[in-house]
Structure formats: structure tokens, C-alpha cells
Amino acid sequence: MIQSLALARTSEATRESARTPARPSAAPDRPKMRAEALRAHFGKTEVLKGITLPVESTTVTAIIGPSGCGKSTFIRCLNRMHEVVSGARVAGKVLLDLQDIYAPDVDPVRVRRRVGMVFQKPNPFPTMTIRENVLAGLKLNGLRPKDTEELVERALRQVALWDEVKDVLSRSGTSLSGGQQQRLCIARSLALEPEVLLMDEPCSALDPIATARVEELIHELRERYTIVIVTHNMQQAARVADFTAFFYLGELVEYDRTDVIFTRPSEKKTEDYITGRFG
Amino acid sequence: MALLGAEVNAGDVLFRGVAALFAITIVLVLGAMAIQMWVAARPSIAHSGWRFIVGRDWDPVRDSFGALPFIYGTLVSSLLALGIAVPISLGVAVFLTELAPPWLRSPVSFLVELLAAVPSVIYGLWGIFALAPFLRNHLEPFLGKTLGFLPLFQGPHQGFGMLAGGIILAIMITPTISSVSREVLRAVPDSLREGALALGSTRWEALRHTILPYARSGIVGAIILGLGRALGETMAITMVIGNRTDISVSLFAPGYTMASVIANEFTEATGDVYLGALAEIGLLLFAVTLILNVVARLLVWRVGRAPEGARG
Ligand SMILES: Nc1ncnc2c1ncn2[C@@H]1O[C@H](COP(=O)(O)OP(=O)(O)OP(=O)(O)O)[C@@H](O)[C@H]1O
Ligand SMILES: [Mg+2]
Numbered sequence: 001m002i003q004s005l006a007l008a009r010t011s012e013a014t015r016e017s018a019r020t021p022a023r024p025s026a027a028p029d030r031p032k033m034r035a036e037a038l039r040a041h042f043g044k045t046e047v048l049k050g051i052t053l054p055v056e057s058t059t060v061t062a063i064i065g066p067s068g069c070g071k072s073t074f075i076r077c078l079n080r081m082h083e084v085v086s087g088a089r090v091a092g093k094v095l096l097d098l099q100d101i102y103a104p105d106v107d108p109v110r111v112r113r114r115v116g117m118v119f120q121k122p123n124p125f126p127t128m129t130i131r132e133n134v135l136a137g138l139k140l141n142g143l144r145p146k147d148t149e150e151l152v153e154r155a156l157r158q159v160a161l162w163d164e165v166k167d168v169l170s171r172s173g174t175s176l177s178g179g180q181q182q183r184l185c186i187a188r189s190l191a192l193e194p195e196v197l198l199m200d201e202p203c204s205a206l207d208p209i210a211t212a213r214v215e216e217l218i219h220e221l222r223e224r225y226t227i228v229i230v231t232h233n234m235q236q237a238a239r240v241a242d243f244t245a246f247f248y249l250g251e252l253v254e255y256d257r258t259d260v261i262f263t264r265p266s267e268k269k270t271e272d273y274i275t276g277r278f279g
Numbered sequence: 280m281a282l283l284g285a286e287v288n289a290g291d292v293l294f295r296g297v298a299a300l301f302a303i304t305i306v307l308v309l310g311a312m313a314i315q316m317w318v319a320a321r322p323s324i325a326h327s328g329w330r331f332i333v334g335r336d337w338d339p340v341r342d343s344f345g346a347l348p349f350i351y352g353t354l355v356s357s358l359l360a361l362g363i364a365v366p367i368s369l370g371v372a373v374f375l376t377e378l379a380p381p382w383l384r385s386p387v388s389f390l391v392e393l394l395a396a397v398p399s400v401i402y403g404l405w406g407i408f409a410l411a412p413f414l415r416n417h418l419e420p421f422l423g424k425t426l427g428f429l430p431l432f433q434g435p436h437q438g439f440g441m442l443a444g445g446i447i448l449a450i451m452i453t454p455t456i457s458s459v460s461r462e463v464l465r466a467v468p469d470s471l472r473e474g475a476l477a478l479g480s481t482r483w484e485a486l487r488h489t490i491l492p493y494a495r496s497g498i499v500g501a502i503i504l505g506l507g508r509a510l511g512e513t514m515a516i517t518m519v520i521g522n523r524t525d526i527s528v529s530l531f532a533p534g535y536t537m538a539s540v541i542a543n544e545f546t547e548a549t550g551d552v553y554l555g556a557l558a559e560i561g562l563l564l565f566a567v568t569l570i571l572n573v574v575a576r577l578l579v580w581r582v583g584r585a586p587e588g589a590r591g
Binding site for chain 2: 141
């Protein structure tokens with residue numbers, strides 16, 4: 001039953017991504033987020049050298065590029081997580097709904113509430129149960145929703161984890177397998193209903209089946225959320241993303257619709273990278 | 280000889296043997312000490328029986344030995360010390376790991392650890408010359424005025440007493456608790472911190488709901504270490520607690536501790552019963568330490584056990 005549903009979703013998703021213009025709802029004149037001349041430093045080293053890049057509303061944007069080129073740093077700048085590392089600095093602007101999140105009067109806590117993040121390595125809270133992990137964002141923000149059971153079920157169903165864990169909700173979040181933990185972490189972010197979801201190589205610790213699940217999930221989520229995903233997997237970028245940005249040594253080499261990047265890139269470097277000539 | 284299994288590695292056997300020997304030695308030393316004290320305490324146990332633990336009268340001249348004031352003094356001064364030292368130490372540890380700018384961390388840690396290296400007789404002298412007068416002239420009158428309706432803060436202001444003892448102990452155990460807690464907090468994976476922050480929590484919320492729960496058993500371990508030091512501390516507290524065998528609810532009143540009475544009276548103790556009484560106090564101190572340790576461990580284990588299947 002579940003499986004046939006999942007299959008149905010996949011085929012629908014495939015049909016959709018086969019359609020050429022990214023999405024009719026994407027309003028190119030007013031992106032959900034926009035980095036402007038964004039520079040990021042770790043101490044004295046400049047890691048991002050002036051990135052200007054839009055993130056269109058309710059679409060999936062993939063960031064690709066060789067290891068160490070600044071992909072993680074870039075998305076960590078989008079929800080002000082970069083500055084959490086000691087010695088890290090940011091210069092430039094990041095607009096969220098036209099408001100600069102680095103303006104002096106902006107509280108990073110509120111930014112992170114609106115721009116959620118899923119990390120490369122699953123990090124459920126080990127001292128909390130599965131249920132508490134899903135509700136952690138609300139608890140940490142001092143919110144006490146009434147219908148918690150319903151909320152937990154909805155969040156876990158969204159990530160196709162409900163049927164696997166519904167009987168063990170009071171076990172620790174770390175008692176799950178790596179793939180389940182990652183889906184739990186996604187559910188934890190979704191329970192807060194962020195406007196933007198940043199995912200840093202969310203599938204790198206997952207097997208092909210769990211990866212397929214997460215990709216399906218991304219397809220569904222982009223109906224309502226704006227998603228930025230870092231990935232090392234070209235096929236994954238091609239499958240899930242509407243737009244793709246190619247980073248190299250801290251610079252944005254090329255940004256375009258995914259099908260353009262993968263079929264007729266305008267930069268030689270991009271072509272070399274996606275055809276596997278380096279990286 | 281069989282090809283697999285039967286062969287043993289001589290190095291490993293030797294290593295295992297030596298390690299086991301060391302481990303056993305500790306148990307043996309502990310056991311030997313307990314037995315030795317029990318043997319020495321036997322005349323007193325025969326003489327006083329249960330009255331030793333519940334009696335309040337300590338009069339060696341009339342062969343009357345009631346150790347309750349010492350037990351009371353040790354427990355109250357140590358708990359008072361914990362009450363003062365635990366919040367301060369946790370504050371120091373949290374500041375050093377979560378809040379302080381990096382350049383400030385090592386100098387402050389160094390200073391805190393330096394406190395642990397000061398000999399306890401120096402603390403005692405400082406207690407006599409600085410702390411006790413300050414308590415007598417300032418803190419005790421102030422507490423008497425503001426919280427004087429509590430029996431804890433009534434009576435004459437003498438400076439030397441339970442309050443002075445508790446404060447001295449608190450200062451002495453703060454470095455222990457804070458440096459161990461700091462290590463424990465440092466061992467909390469950054470991924471948890473970042474996970475909490477990325478959900479839009481403030482640093483305080485992240486600390487309270489994810490970092491401290493993760494570090495809880497380690498922090499309790501740090502507190503137990505501090506408590507152990509407070510229970511056994513002798514020199515400094517002897518110099519400021521007043522050394523009177525009274526049980527008084529007021530923290531201003533002088534008291535006495537188990538470690539202090541052993542140190543003070545051992546050289547002048549005459550006769551088997553008197554010596555035995557001091558040995559029995561040593562045995563009790565041993566037992567009190569053991570019981571508090573077990574209780575604290577049970578507390579960690581029962582209160583908010585990590586959910587089933589937690590690794591981390
Ligand atoms: N905490 C840190 N301190 C100093 N330098 C760092 C730190 N984290 C990353 N860097 C440097 O910043 C650069 C960009 O790192 P980043 O993690 O953004 O790369 P990435 O594109 O995500 O790589 P990967 O694909 O391997 O995850 C790298 O050169 C790295 O050495
Ligand atoms: Mg990365």
C-alpha cells in the first residue's frame with residue numbers, strides 16, 4: 001500500500017521534472033532569498049568570494065561543486081549558522097523576502113526559525129525520544145501546541161517514517177538507523193514549518209532506498225517550501241532540482257535551470273565538472 | 280597443537296595480569312583500611328553501641344561519646360558548600376565552554392584551576408583573617424536583617440561557624456566541579472549544539488534542553504567529586520567552623536565536623552575507648568561518603584533516565 005503510493009508519487013514527480021520550464025509558480029522577479037556579494041571568512045581565509053545568487057520561491061535549488069569549494073559554508077550563511085563557528089565572519093547581504101538577514105537589527109534566532117536546516121550527518125537529540133525530537137523545535141522555541149500527537153504523526157508521515165516508528169515513539173532518537181535518523185531530522189525541521197529548508201548533503205549517509213525516499217520527499221515539499229540542497233551526486237541534482245548552481249573555489253561559476261546546466265552549460269569548467277573530468 | 284584458538288599471546292596475558300593486579304590492589308587497600316578501622320573502633324562500639332550515632336553528648340572525660348554533632352556538622356557544611364559551589368561552578372563551566380570569547384577561555388580556566396592548587400591551610404588562614412571578620416561585621420548582620428525570620432539566620436554574629444565553614448568549602452570545591460564540568464560540556468558534540476541553534480533556539484534554550492541533558496551524568500559525577508572533597512576536607516574547615524560540639528539550626532552558630540574532631544583530638548586521646556571513638560568516627564565518615572555517593576548515583580539513574588536505546 002505504502003509502496004504503491006510511493007511509486008505513484010515518483011512517477012508523478014518524474015513527469016513533472018520532465019517538463020521543461022522549471023515551474024510556472026516561480027516568480028523570477030522576486031526570489032524567496034537572494035545572496036548579494038556574499039563573502040565568508042574563517043579567520044583570515046576567505047572561503048566565499050562574493051557570491052550573488054537568487055533562491056527562487058517554492059523551487060529546489062541544488063548547489064554542486066568539488067569538495068571544499070564552499071557549498072556548506074554558503075548554505076550556512078543563508079540561516080546565519082556560519083557565524084556560530086568561532087572566528088567565522090560574513091560580509092555582504094542575504095535577502096529573505098527582500099529583508100537583509102545580516103542587518104544589525106535582525107535577530108539570528110528568528111532567521112533560523114524561518115530558514116530550517118538539515119545537516120549532512122543526522123543529529124537527532126540523543127536525550128530525547130523520537131516524539132520529543134519531532135517536537136524539539138517547538139519546545140526550544142517555547143511553543144506548546146495542543147494537538148501534539150497529531151502534529152507528530154503529520155510530521156513523521158511527511159517523511160514516510162510514521163509506519164516504521166509509530167510503535168516506538170518513546171525510544172531514543174538515536175536508536176534508529178542512519179537513514180531513519182535523517183528522516184527524523186527532516187521531520188524535526190518541518191514541524192516548525194519553516195519557509196525555506198536548507199539541506200547539506202542530506203543523503204550522503206543513506207542507502208539507495210532511503211535516498212529515493214528523501215528525494216521523493218523533496219519533490220513533495222517543494223509544493224510548499226523553498227529548498228536549497230547541497231549534493232555531490234549529479235544524478236540527484238538532475239532529479240530533484242529546478243535550478244542548479246555550480247561553485248568552484250569559493251566562487252559561483254554558473255547558475256541556471258537544471259536542464260540547461262546539465263545539457264548545455266555555458267562555462268567550460270561546469271561542463272568538465274559534470275562530465276567528471278575533475279572534482 | 281591446534282592451529283586456531285589454543286595459542287595464547289604471552290604479552291597479552293602478562294598485560295592482563297598486571298592490570299588486574301593493580302585493580303585488585305585498590306580494592307584490597309580499601310578493604311584493609313575499613314577492617315583496620317573497625318578493629319580499632321571495636322572498644323568504642325562495645326562501649327557506646329547505637330548511642331554513638333544518635334547521642335549528642337561528647338565528653339571524653341566522663342567516657343561519654345555521642346558523635347551526632349560531628350555527623351551533623353559534616354553533612355550540613357558539605358551540603359551548604361554544594362549549595363553555593365554548584366551554581367557558581369556550572370556558571371563558570373558554561374561561560375567557559377559556551378559563551379566566553381576564545382581569547383578569554385584559557386586564562387580564566389587557568390585561574391580557576393589555580394584555586395585548586397592553593398594549600399588548604401592558606402584557605403584556613405584567609406578564613407580566619409578575612410572571611411570570619413567579614414561575616415561577623417557585614418554578611419551575618421545583613422542576613423539576620425533580611426532573612427532573620429528563618430531559624431537558619433538567627434542568633435549572635437560570631438563569624439566563626441557553620442556559614443564560614445560552608446563558604447570555605449565552597450571555594451575549595453568550586454575549581455574541582457567547574458573544571459570537570461567544563462570538560463564534560465566540551466565533550467558534547469557540536470552537532471547537537473548546531474542542531475538546536477538551527478531550530479531557532481537561543482543559546483540558553485539550546486543549553487537547557489539539549490546540552491545540559493546530554494551532559495547530565497557527567498556533571499553529577501563532577502558534583503560527587505566536589506562533595507567527596509568537601510566531606511573529607513580537614514584543615515581549612517577546622518580553622519573556621521568554631522569547633523563546638525553543638526547542634527544548632529542557625530548557620531551563624533559554631534559546629535564541628537568528623538574530620539576536624541579526628542585531627543584535633545587524636546594526639547591527646549588516651550585510652551582504648553577514646554581512641555576507638557575517634558576510629559569509629561573515621562569509619563562513619565567512610566560510610567557517609569559511601570552512602571552519599573550511592574544515593575547520588577541512584578538519583579542520576581532514576582531521575583530522567585535517557586530514553587531506551589540512546590547512544591551518544
Ligand atoms: N571550521 C573551519 N575552520 C576553518 N576553515 C574551514 C572550516 N570549515 C571549513 N573550512 C574551509 O572552508 C572551505 C569551504 O568549506 P566547506 O565546508 O564550505 O566546503 P564544501 O564545499 O561544503 O565541501 P564538502 O563537499 O567536502 O562538504 C574549505 O576550504 C575548508 O577548508
Ligand atoms: Mg560540505
